[in-house]
Amino acid sequence: MDSALILEWVIKSAILIFVLLTGFAYLTLFERRALARIQVRIGPNRAGPFGLLQPVADGLKLIFKEELTPAEADKVLFTLAPVVTVVPALILAAVIPWGRDVTLFGRQVSLSVADLNVGVLYIMAVSSIAVYGIVLAGWSSNNKYALLGGLRSSAQMISYELALGLAFVPAILLADSMRMVDIVEAQHPWWFVVIQPVGTAIFLIATLAEVNRAPFDMPEAEQELTAGYHTEYSGMKFALFFMAEYAKMIVISSIAATLFFGGYLGPGVDRYPWLGPLYLFIKIVILLFGMIWLRATFPRIRYDRLMAFGWKVLLPLALAVTFITALGIVLEMLWLIPVLSLAAGLFTVAMVHRALRRKAYARA
Amino acid sequence: MVPVTYYVALSAVLFVIGVLGVLLRRNALIIFMSVELMLNSANLVFVAFARLFEGLAGQVFVFFVMTVAAAEVAVGLALIVAIFRSKRSVDVDQMSSLKG
Amino acid sequence: MTNLVLFLVLAVVAVVTALGMLLSRNAVYAALFLVLNFATVAVFYILLEAPFIAMTQVTVYAGAIMVLFLFVIMLLGAERLPGTEPLPWQRPLAIFLALVLAVEAGYLLFARRAAGGMFASAAPDFGSPQAIGTMLFNRYLLPFEVTSVLLLVAMVGAIVLTKKEKGGRE
Numbered sequence: 001m002d003s004a005l006i007l008e009w010v011i012k013s014a015i016l017i018f019v020l021l022t023g024f025a026y027l028t029l030f031e032r033r034a035l036a037r038i039q040v041r042i043g044p045n046r047a048g049p050f051g052l053l054q055p056v057a058d059g060l061k062l063i064f065k066e067e068l069t070p071a072e073a074d075k076v077l078f079t080l081a082p083v084v085t086v087v088p089a090l091i092l093a094a095v096i097p098w099g100r101d102v103t104l105f106g107r108q109v110s111l112s113v114a115d116l117n118v119g120v121l122y123i124m125a126v127s128s129i130a131v132y133g134i135v136l137a138g139w140s141s142n143n144k145y146a147l148l149g150g151l152r153s154s155a156q157m158i159s160y161e162l163a164l165g166l167a168f169v170p171a172i173l174l175a176d177s178m179r180m181v182d183i184v185e186a187q188h189p190w191w192f193v194v195i196q197p198v199g200t201a202i203f204l205i206a207t208l209a210e211v212n213r214a215p216f217d218m219p220e221a222e223q224e225l226t227a228g229y230h231t232e233y234s235g236m237k238f239a240l241f242f243m244a245e246y247a248k249m250i251v252i253s254s255i256a257a258t259l260f261f262g263g264y265l266g267p268g269v270d271r272y273p274w275l276g277p278l279y280l281f282i283k284i285v286i287l288l289f290g291m292i293w294l295r296a297t298f299p300r301i302r303y304d305r306l307m308a309f310g311w312k313v314l315l316p317l318a319l320a321v322t323f324i325t326a327l328g329i330v331l332e333m334l335w336l337i338p339v340l341s342l343a344a345g346l347f348t349v350a351m352v353h354r355a356l357r358r359k360a361y362a363r364a
Numbered sequence: 365m366v367p368v369t370y371y372v373a374l375s376a377v378l379f380v381i382g383v384l385g386v387l388l389r390r391n392a393l394i395i396f397m398s399v400e401l402m403l404n405s406a407n408l409v410f411v412a413f414a415r416l417f418e419g420l421a422g423q424v425f426v427f428f429v430m431t432v433a434a435a436e437v438a439v440g441l442a443l444i445v446a447i448f449r450s451k452r453s454v455d456v457d458q459m460s461s462l463k464g
Numbered sequence: 465m466t467n468l469v470l471f472l473v474l475a476v477v478a479v480v481t482a483l484g485m486l487l488s489r490n491a492v493y494a495a496l497f498l499v500l501n502f503a504t505v506a507v508f509y510i511l512l513e514a515p516f517i518a519m520t521q522v523t524v525y526a527g528a529i530m531v532l533f534l535f536v537i538m539l540l541g542a543e544r545l546p547g548t549e550p551l552p553w554q555r556p557l558a559i560f561l562a563l564v565l566a567v568e569a570g571y572l573l574f575a576r577r578a579a580g581g582m583f584a585s586a587a588p589d590f591g592s593p594q595a596i597g598t599m600l601f602n603r604y605l606l607p608f609e610v611t612s613v614l615l616l617v618a619m620v621g622a623i624v625l626t627k628k629e630k631g632g633r634e
Contacts, residue, residue, distance in 0.1 A: 077492075116515065125527065135531070158532070366467055374479070376569035377479055377482075377566070384486055384559070389486070393536065400529065404525070408509075414514065418587070423514050427520065430521070433525075433529065439622055439625070442625035442626045445540070
């Protein structure tokens with residue numbers, strides 16, 4: 001292990017964290033502007049051209065705000081919780097490949113921080129750790145709304161983690177590897193979203209629940225729980241929660257892009273490997289816009305329905321999709337996978353529709 | 365490299381701490397956690413010896429132990445919740461009567 | 465040398481967190497110490513070239529089992545218990561028995577120290593997901609299926625135990 005390699009790792013990690021933190025800041029601006037456009041408003045446009053300095057102003061404001069700690073709170077955990085929330089969001093990005101190997105200053109440099117042979121499992125492990133921050137924030141605040149928010153989020157995240165984990169399986173099966181680079185390279189002619197559209201949909205829905213975004217933002221439902229787990233947080237500690245949520249959005253989008261939308265692949269990547277990060281960036285921005293669009297469009301789901309949806313709809317469908325993918329691979333008929341899984345998806349949608357119709361009749 | 369004996373010694377220490385937890389604590393939840401600690405220390409030895417003998421059977425066995433632990437926790441926590449509903453306590457000394 | 469230092473540091477962390485679990489009065493802290501302990505053991509697995517098991521350890525133990533523990537502790541509000549001590553002789557006896565166990569293990573380790581041996585360098589794909597999967601689905605297929613039945617039974621058991629009876633109160 002030579003020192004140049006360690007230096008390379010340090011530089012790549014620093015770049016990654018820098019990109020995530022700037023990305024977080026500008027994602028908040030992007031979200032506010034996009035939401036404003038959807039709601040026929042203008043959005044923040046005063047600080048700098050197009051409001052580009054707005055994140056800086058927000059950051060300064062949050063730094064200078066007073067930090068309150070409730071008197072009866074558990075001081076240690078209250079301080080630790082925001083940190084525990086941010087760290088998984090940042091280290092999750094370590095296994096995502098940004099592009100093929102490039103030659104830089106006479107060295108072969110691989111464009112990912114860590115190329116693990118258990119990359120997908122790493123993502124599952126780290127994302128399952130992420131729940132601690134929220135649960136601890138809720139418990140240590142010694143506030144009933146915060147506790148309820150924390151409990152809701154832990155139940156929600158455990159439930160949707162199952163569907164999320166199963167949604168990884170089609171990508172692993174199709175690529176025959178858990179290494180992220182292999183998964184990207186296996187999508188060369190066809191992206192996995194084409195082969196397994198329903199698996200992709202399950203993944204996207206489960207990740208929405210996993211990052212607590214609307215319409216699954218139950219843990220911080222302001223109408224019922226004031227602000228859920230971060231009710232008692234202010235100043236920089238609140239900013240850390242905010243940062244974790246948005247950094248996680250970016251990372252989850254990049255994971256979705258890598259697993260199902262071809263990652264850094266795109267026309268011309270074979271000849272110019274530097275195009276890889278650019279393609280990945282474009283895909284991430286499109287997915288992020290999708291998340292913001294969903295937030296602007298759908299109202300929040302009722303909590304019992306959210307859990308019922310996770311356990312009774314998403315999990316069985318994910319199992320069916322896994323089975324169908326394995327079947328298609330064993331029979332060596334890849335066209336079977338999208339056909340059968342779309343049929344299963346349509347069947348599920350029809351059943352949910354029927355159940356909701358019945359409930360509506362019963363009420364009337 | 366570290367000799368395998370170190371791993372066995374560490375695992376023994378962790379196991380003894382787990383035993384102490386089961387014997388000393390009165391909170392059913394913490395007794396449960398101590399059982400998990402003991403299972404975990406056994407897993408550590410399995411993986412160490414799998415590495416020593418270069419056979420994967422040890423790692424596969426750890427996989428099974430984890431599954432059993434998960435099943436055990438699901439049922440055990442359900443039991444604790446059910447007992448808490450009737451007794452309003454998770455103290456094992458309170459669970460002395462045979463009637464629920 | 466680096467490996468030895470790493471081992472010692474991690475071993476200290478593992479033992480301290482285990483002791484923290486044992487000694488902390490607050491059940492939430494006990495659970496968190498145990499999470500740290502499991503994470504440390506996961507690092508040991510990586511040192512022992514078992515990345516698959518390490519990741520499963522974090523996902524299953526830290527991510528699922530301990531979250532369930534925390535969930536139940538917070539749901540029941542059972543983090544603090546009044547220290548009742550109905551059996552006065554139990555504490556000394558427990559410590560004595562644990563010491564006996566520790567001495568026994570120490571003696572065995574000392575007596576058979578020659579049998580240990582060092583790790584040889586492993587094959588490059590040792591402990592890779594492919595190797596474990598091949599083994600799991602060929603030689604250990606029957607135990608694997610039995611575990612799935614076990615999980616199903618546990619799931620049914622947990623639901624039956626916690627489900628409120630229909631018509632009855634609570």
